[in-house]
Amino acid sequence: MQGAKVSSSMVLRSLHERKALPVFPAVILKLDEVLAQDNVNVDQVVTIVAADMLIASRIMRAACSVRYGMKPPKDLLDAVSRLGFAEVRAVAFAVSYTAGFMKPTHINVSVFWRHAFASAVAARELAGWFLRVKQQRVCDAPTAFLMGLSHEVGVLLLDLFSPNEFAQVLASVANEEQSMMEQKILGTTHAIIGAALLKQWGFADYMAMAVAAHHFPARLQPELQPLADVVLFAEYIAVTLGFGNGVYDAPSAAMHDLVLSRGEAYGISGAILTDLSADVADGLQAEGWLELADSVQ
Ligand SMILES: [Fe+2]
Ligand SMILES: [Fe+2]
Incomplete structure:
Protein backbone atom coordinates (compact mmCIF):
# COMPACT_ATOMS: atom_id res chain seq x y z
CA MET A 1 0.00 0.00 0.00
CA VAL A 23 5.43 20.78 24.83
CA PHE A 24 8.77 22.52 25.03
CA PRO A 25 10.05 22.04 28.61
CA ALA A 26 8.99 24.98 30.81
CA VAL A 27 12.21 24.83 32.80
CA ILE A 28 14.22 25.38 29.60
CA LEU A 29 12.10 28.43 28.76
CA LYS A 30 13.00 29.84 32.18
CA LEU A 31 16.67 28.95 31.78
CA ASP A 32 16.82 30.48 28.30
CA GLU A 33 15.41 33.71 29.59
CA VAL A 34 18.19 33.95 32.17
CA LEU A 35 20.88 32.72 29.76
CA ALA A 36 19.89 35.34 27.18
CA GLN A 37 20.93 38.19 29.50
CA ASP A 38 24.19 40.00 28.78
CA ASN A 39 25.72 39.11 32.11
CA VAL A 40 24.31 35.75 33.06
CA ASN A 41 23.67 35.53 36.78
CA VAL A 42 24.87 32.12 37.94
CA ASP A 43 22.73 32.28 41.10
CA GLN A 44 19.60 32.60 38.96
CA VAL A 45 20.65 29.53 36.97
CA VAL A 46 21.25 27.59 40.18
CA THR A 47 17.85 28.66 41.57
CA ILE A 48 16.07 27.38 38.45
CA VAL A 49 17.79 24.00 38.39
CA ALA A 50 17.56 23.60 42.17
CA ALA A 51 13.77 23.77 41.90
CA ASP A 52 13.74 20.42 40.12
CA MET A 53 15.29 17.65 42.20
CA LEU A 54 15.84 15.33 39.28
CA ILE A 55 17.59 18.00 37.24
CA ALA A 56 19.67 19.11 40.23
CA SER A 57 20.81 15.58 41.00
CA ARG A 58 21.69 14.93 37.34
CA ILE A 59 23.79 18.09 37.28
CA MET A 60 25.62 17.02 40.46
CA ARG A 61 26.22 13.63 38.90
CA ALA A 62 27.46 15.04 35.59
CA ALA A 63 29.85 17.33 37.47
CA CYS A 64 31.69 14.39 39.04
CA SER A 65 31.98 12.39 35.84
CA VAL A 66 35.39 11.52 34.48
CA ARG A 67 35.30 14.55 32.16
CA TYR A 68 35.29 16.83 35.20
CA GLY A 69 37.86 15.10 37.33
CA MET A 70 35.70 12.64 39.29
CA LYS A 71 35.74 14.82 42.41
CA PRO A 72 32.26 15.35 43.84
CA PRO A 73 31.22 19.01 43.54
CA LYS A 74 30.83 20.95 46.82
CA ASP A 75 27.31 22.03 45.98
CA LEU A 76 25.02 22.83 43.07
CA LEU A 77 26.78 26.15 42.43
CA ASP A 78 30.10 24.35 42.17
CA ALA A 79 28.54 21.76 39.82
CA VAL A 80 26.98 24.43 37.58
CA SER A 81 30.29 26.32 37.41
CA ARG A 82 32.16 23.17 36.45
CA LEU A 83 29.72 22.19 33.70
CA GLY A 84 29.18 25.62 32.18
CA PHE A 85 25.81 26.98 31.15
CA ALA A 86 25.51 25.14 27.82
CA GLU A 87 26.00 21.77 29.45
CA VAL A 88 23.71 22.62 32.37
CA ARG A 89 21.06 23.47 29.80
CA ALA A 90 21.66 20.19 27.95
CA VAL A 91 21.31 18.15 31.15
CA ALA A 92 18.16 20.04 32.19
CA PHE A 93 16.79 19.56 28.69
CA ALA A 94 17.52 15.81 28.77
CA VAL A 95 15.66 15.33 32.06
CA SER A 96 12.61 17.43 31.23
CA TYR A 97 12.40 16.32 27.59
CA THR A 98 12.23 12.61 28.45
CA ALA A 99 9.37 13.32 30.85
CA GLY A 100 7.30 15.25 28.29
CA PHE A 101 5.93 12.49 26.08
FE1 LIG B 1 18.51 6.78 15.80
FE1 LIG C 1 16.95 7.68 12.51
Whole structure:
Protein backbone atom coordinates (compact mmCIF):
# COMPACT_ATOMS: atom_id res chain seq x y z
CA MET A 1 0.00 0.00 0.00
CA GLN A 2 1.07 3.56 -0.64
CA GLY A 3 0.42 6.30 1.90
CA ALA A 4 -0.42 9.74 0.52
CA LYS A 5 2.26 12.32 1.21
CA VAL A 6 1.68 13.87 4.61
CA SER A 7 3.06 17.28 5.57
CA SER A 8 4.90 17.64 8.85
CA SER A 9 2.76 20.63 9.85
CA MET A 10 -0.32 18.44 9.47
CA VAL A 11 1.18 15.74 11.71
CA LEU A 12 2.19 18.25 14.38
CA ARG A 13 -1.22 19.98 14.21
CA SER A 14 -3.08 16.72 14.55
CA LEU A 15 -0.96 15.67 17.54
CA HIS A 16 -1.47 19.10 19.08
CA GLU A 17 -5.25 18.87 18.67
CA ARG A 18 -5.22 15.45 20.33
CA LYS A 19 -3.03 16.85 23.13
CA ALA A 20 -0.38 14.32 22.17
CA LEU A 21 2.29 16.79 21.10
CA PRO A 22 5.07 17.20 23.70
CA VAL A 23 5.43 20.78 24.83
CA PHE A 24 8.77 22.52 25.03
CA PRO A 25 10.05 22.04 28.61
CA ALA A 26 8.99 24.98 30.81
CA VAL A 27 12.21 24.83 32.80
CA ILE A 28 14.22 25.38 29.60
CA LEU A 29 12.10 28.43 28.76
CA LYS A 30 13.00 29.84 32.18
CA LEU A 31 16.67 28.95 31.78
CA ASP A 32 16.82 30.48 28.30
CA GLU A 33 15.41 33.71 29.59
CA VAL A 34 18.19 33.95 32.17
CA LEU A 35 20.88 32.72 29.76
CA ALA A 36 19.89 35.34 27.18
CA GLN A 37 20.93 38.19 29.50
CA ASP A 38 24.19 40.00 28.78
CA ASN A 39 25.72 39.11 32.11
CA VAL A 40 24.31 35.75 33.06
CA ASN A 41 23.67 35.53 36.78
CA VAL A 42 24.87 32.12 37.94
CA ASP A 43 22.73 32.28 41.10
CA GLN A 44 19.60 32.60 38.96
CA VAL A 45 20.65 29.53 36.97
CA VAL A 46 21.25 27.59 40.18
CA THR A 47 17.85 28.66 41.57
CA ILE A 48 16.07 27.38 38.45
CA VAL A 49 17.79 24.00 38.39
CA ALA A 50 17.56 23.60 42.17
CA ALA A 51 13.77 23.77 41.90
CA ASP A 52 13.74 20.42 40.12
CA MET A 53 15.29 17.65 42.20
CA LEU A 54 15.84 15.33 39.28
CA ILE A 55 17.59 18.00 37.24
CA ALA A 56 19.67 19.11 40.23
CA SER A 57 20.81 15.58 41.00
CA ARG A 58 21.69 14.93 37.34
CA ILE A 59 23.79 18.09 37.28
CA MET A 60 25.62 17.02 40.46
CA ARG A 61 26.22 13.63 38.90
CA ALA A 62 27.46 15.04 35.59
CA ALA A 63 29.85 17.33 37.47
CA CYS A 64 31.69 14.39 39.04
CA SER A 65 31.98 12.39 35.84
CA VAL A 66 35.39 11.52 34.48
CA ARG A 67 35.30 14.55 32.16
CA TYR A 68 35.29 16.83 35.20
CA GLY A 69 37.86 15.10 37.33
CA MET A 70 35.70 12.64 39.29
CA LYS A 71 35.74 14.82 42.41
CA PRO A 72 32.26 15.35 43.84
CA PRO A 73 31.22 19.01 43.54
CA LYS A 74 30.83 20.95 46.82
CA ASP A 75 27.31 22.03 45.98
CA LEU A 76 25.02 22.83 43.07
CA LEU A 77 26.78 26.15 42.43
CA ASP A 78 30.10 24.35 42.17
CA ALA A 79 28.54 21.76 39.82
CA VAL A 80 26.98 24.43 37.58
CA SER A 81 30.29 26.32 37.41
CA ARG A 82 32.16 23.17 36.45
CA LEU A 83 29.72 22.19 33.70
CA GLY A 84 29.18 25.62 32.18
CA PHE A 85 25.81 26.98 31.15
CA ALA A 86 25.51 25.14 27.82
CA GLU A 87 26.00 21.77 29.45
CA VAL A 88 23.71 22.62 32.37
CA ARG A 89 21.06 23.47 29.80
CA ALA A 90 21.66 20.19 27.95
CA VAL A 91 21.31 18.15 31.15
CA ALA A 92 18.16 20.04 32.19
CA PHE A 93 16.79 19.56 28.69
CA ALA A 94 17.52 15.81 28.77
CA VAL A 95 15.66 15.33 32.06
CA SER A 96 12.61 17.43 31.23
CA TYR A 97 12.40 16.32 27.59
CA THR A 98 12.23 12.61 28.45
CA ALA A 99 9.37 13.32 30.85
CA GLY A 100 7.30 15.25 28.29
CA PHE A 101 5.93 12.49 26.08
CA MET A 102 2.71 10.54 26.11
CA LYS A 103 3.20 6.80 26.21
CA PRO A 104 3.56 5.53 22.64
CA THR A 105 1.52 2.56 21.48
CA HIS A 106 4.15 0.28 20.02
CA ILE A 107 7.54 1.68 20.90
CA ASN A 108 9.14 0.39 24.07
CA VAL A 109 10.00 3.56 25.96
CA SER A 110 13.10 2.33 27.73
CA VAL A 111 14.50 0.87 24.50
CA PHE A 112 13.77 4.17 22.77
CA TRP A 113 15.38 6.33 25.45
CA ARG A 114 18.41 4.05 25.76
CA HIS A 115 18.97 4.58 22.05
CA ALA A 116 18.53 8.33 22.48
CA PHE A 117 21.08 8.60 25.31
CA ALA A 118 23.54 6.21 23.65
CA SER A 119 23.31 8.37 20.52
CA ALA A 120 23.72 11.53 22.63
CA VAL A 121 26.96 10.31 24.20
CA ALA A 122 28.11 8.96 20.82
CA ALA A 123 27.48 12.29 19.08
CA ARG A 124 29.43 14.07 21.83
CA GLU A 125 32.36 11.66 21.46
CA LEU A 126 32.27 12.05 17.68
CA ALA A 127 32.30 15.86 17.92
CA GLY A 128 35.31 15.48 20.24
CA TRP A 129 37.01 13.19 17.72
CA PHE A 130 36.52 15.71 14.91
CA LEU A 131 38.04 18.44 17.06
CA ARG A 132 40.96 16.37 18.34
CA VAL A 133 41.91 14.48 15.21
CA LYS A 134 40.72 16.70 12.37
CA GLN A 135 40.86 20.09 14.12
CA GLN A 136 37.32 20.47 12.78
CA ARG A 137 34.67 22.00 15.01
CA VAL A 138 31.41 20.38 13.89
CA CYS A 139 29.58 21.71 16.94
CA ASP A 140 30.19 22.05 20.68
CA ALA A 141 29.81 19.08 23.02
CA PRO A 142 26.41 20.05 24.53
CA THR A 143 24.96 20.65 21.05
CA ALA A 144 26.21 17.26 19.86
CA PHE A 145 24.63 15.67 22.94
CA LEU A 146 21.28 17.36 22.22
CA MET A 147 21.41 16.29 18.59
CA GLY A 148 21.97 12.65 19.48
CA LEU A 149 19.33 12.82 22.19
CA SER A 150 16.62 14.27 19.97
CA HIS A 151 17.43 12.91 16.50
CA GLU A 152 14.85 10.12 16.67
CA VAL A 153 11.97 12.00 18.28
CA GLY A 154 9.97 11.55 15.06
CA VAL A 155 9.71 7.82 15.83
CA LEU A 156 7.65 8.58 18.94
CA LEU A 157 5.62 11.19 17.09
CA LEU A 158 4.76 8.85 14.21
CA ASP A 159 3.75 6.08 16.63
CA LEU A 160 1.50 8.57 18.45
CA PHE A 161 0.17 10.04 15.19
CA SER A 162 -0.84 6.83 13.50
CA PRO A 163 -0.33 3.69 15.61
CA ASN A 164 -1.90 1.27 13.14
CA GLU A 165 0.18 2.39 10.23
CA PHE A 166 3.26 2.57 12.41
CA ALA A 167 2.67 -1.08 13.35
CA GLN A 168 2.94 -1.89 9.65
CA VAL A 169 6.28 -0.07 9.50
CA LEU A 170 7.49 -2.11 12.47
CA ALA A 171 6.35 -5.33 10.85
CA SER A 172 8.28 -4.63 7.68
CA VAL A 173 11.62 -3.23 8.87
CA ALA A 174 13.25 -6.63 9.00
CA ASN A 175 13.27 -6.58 5.20
CA GLU A 176 13.15 -2.90 4.33
CA GLU A 177 14.78 0.33 5.45
CA GLN A 178 12.85 2.13 8.19
CA SER A 179 12.76 5.48 6.36
CA MET A 180 11.63 3.87 3.13
CA MET A 181 8.79 2.01 4.84
CA GLU A 182 7.70 5.12 6.74
CA GLN A 183 7.58 7.02 3.48
CA LYS A 184 5.60 4.26 1.78
CA ILE A 185 3.11 3.63 4.56
CA LEU A 186 2.82 6.96 6.37
CA GLY A 187 3.80 9.38 3.61
CA THR A 188 6.60 10.96 5.69
CA THR A 189 9.59 9.88 7.80
CA HIS A 190 10.66 10.05 11.43
CA ALA A 191 13.55 12.29 10.39
CA ILE A 192 11.29 14.87 8.71
CA ILE A 193 8.73 14.94 11.52
CA GLY A 194 11.40 15.07 14.22
CA ALA A 195 13.10 18.00 12.49
CA ALA A 196 9.76 19.83 12.25
CA LEU A 197 9.18 19.51 16.01
CA LEU A 198 12.71 20.71 16.81
CA LYS A 199 12.24 23.66 14.47
CA GLN A 200 8.97 24.50 16.19
CA TRP A 201 10.86 24.33 19.51
CA GLY A 202 13.35 26.91 18.33
CA PHE A 203 16.31 24.64 17.58
CA ALA A 204 18.63 26.38 15.10
CA ASP A 205 18.00 25.62 11.42
CA TYR A 206 21.30 23.78 10.96
CA MET A 207 20.36 21.44 13.84
CA ALA A 208 16.87 20.71 12.50
CA MET A 209 18.34 20.10 9.05
CA ALA A 210 20.91 17.64 10.39
CA VAL A 211 18.07 15.69 12.02
CA ALA A 212 16.00 15.83 8.82
CA ALA A 213 18.92 14.42 6.79
CA HIS A 214 20.49 12.01 9.29
CA HIS A 215 19.83 9.05 7.00
CA PHE A 216 20.75 10.99 3.84
CA PRO A 217 23.52 13.47 4.75
CA ALA A 218 24.53 13.91 1.09
CA ARG A 219 21.26 15.70 0.41
CA LEU A 220 22.39 18.70 2.45
CA GLN A 221 24.62 21.56 1.33
CA PRO A 222 28.26 20.56 1.94
CA GLU A 223 28.76 22.81 4.99
CA LEU A 224 25.76 21.26 6.75
CA GLN A 225 26.74 17.66 6.08
CA PRO A 226 29.25 17.01 8.92
CA LEU A 227 26.62 17.45 11.65
CA ALA A 228 24.18 15.14 9.84
CA ASP A 229 27.04 12.65 9.52
CA VAL A 230 27.78 12.93 13.24
CA VAL A 231 24.12 12.08 13.92
CA LEU A 232 24.23 9.18 11.44
CA PHE A 233 27.45 7.78 12.96
CA ALA A 234 26.02 8.28 16.46
CA GLU A 235 22.88 6.35 15.59
CA TYR A 236 25.05 3.61 14.10
CA ILE A 237 27.31 3.40 17.18
CA ALA A 238 24.26 3.25 19.46
CA VAL A 239 22.73 0.40 17.48
CA THR A 240 25.96 -1.57 17.23
CA LEU A 241 26.31 -1.27 21.03
CA GLY A 242 22.96 -3.03 21.30
CA PHE A 243 20.79 0.04 21.69
CA GLY A 244 18.40 -0.21 18.76
CA ASN A 245 15.88 2.61 18.36
CA GLY A 246 12.81 0.51 19.14
CA VAL A 247 12.15 0.04 15.42
CA TYR A 248 15.18 -1.98 14.34
CA ASP A 249 17.82 -3.87 16.35
CA ALA A 250 20.78 -4.10 14.01
CA PRO A 251 22.10 -1.84 11.27
CA SER A 252 20.85 -2.91 7.85
CA ALA A 253 23.42 -3.69 5.14
CA ALA A 254 22.45 -0.41 3.47
CA MET A 255 23.04 1.60 6.66
CA HIS A 256 26.35 -0.15 7.25
CA ASP A 257 27.49 0.71 3.71
CA LEU A 258 26.28 4.30 4.05
CA VAL A 259 28.21 4.76 7.31
CA LEU A 260 31.41 3.33 5.84
CA SER A 261 31.18 5.38 2.65
CA ARG A 262 30.36 8.61 4.53
CA GLY A 263 33.13 7.83 7.04
CA GLU A 264 35.72 7.49 4.28
CA ALA A 265 35.49 11.18 3.47
CA TYR A 266 36.55 12.04 7.05
CA GLY A 267 38.99 9.18 7.57
CA ILE A 268 36.59 7.47 10.01
CA SER A 269 37.12 3.76 9.47
CA GLY A 270 35.21 0.87 11.00
CA ALA A 271 38.10 0.45 13.47
CA ILE A 272 37.81 4.08 14.62
CA LEU A 273 34.07 3.67 15.09
CA THR A 274 34.76 0.56 17.19
CA ASP A 275 37.23 2.51 19.36
CA LEU A 276 34.75 5.33 19.79
CA SER A 277 32.03 2.82 20.66
CA ALA A 278 34.09 1.63 23.61
CA ASP A 279 34.35 5.22 24.90
CA VAL A 280 30.62 5.67 24.39
CA ALA A 281 29.82 2.52 26.37
CA ASP A 282 32.07 3.74 29.22
CA GLY A 283 30.60 7.26 29.25
CA LEU A 284 27.06 5.97 29.13
CA GLN A 285 27.66 3.73 32.09
CA ALA A 286 29.72 6.18 34.16
CA GLU A 287 27.33 9.09 33.65
CA GLY A 288 24.26 7.03 34.50
CA TRP A 289 22.21 7.91 31.42
CA LEU A 290 20.82 4.41 31.09
CA GLU A 291 19.25 4.71 34.54
CA LEU A 292 17.52 7.87 33.41
CA ALA A 293 16.37 6.14 30.21
CA ASP A 294 14.95 3.26 32.26
CA SER A 295 13.14 5.59 34.64
CA VAL A 296 10.99 7.11 31.89
CA GLN A 297 7.43 5.89 32.23
FE1 LIG B 1 16.95 7.68 12.51
FE1 LIG C 1 18.51 6.78 15.80
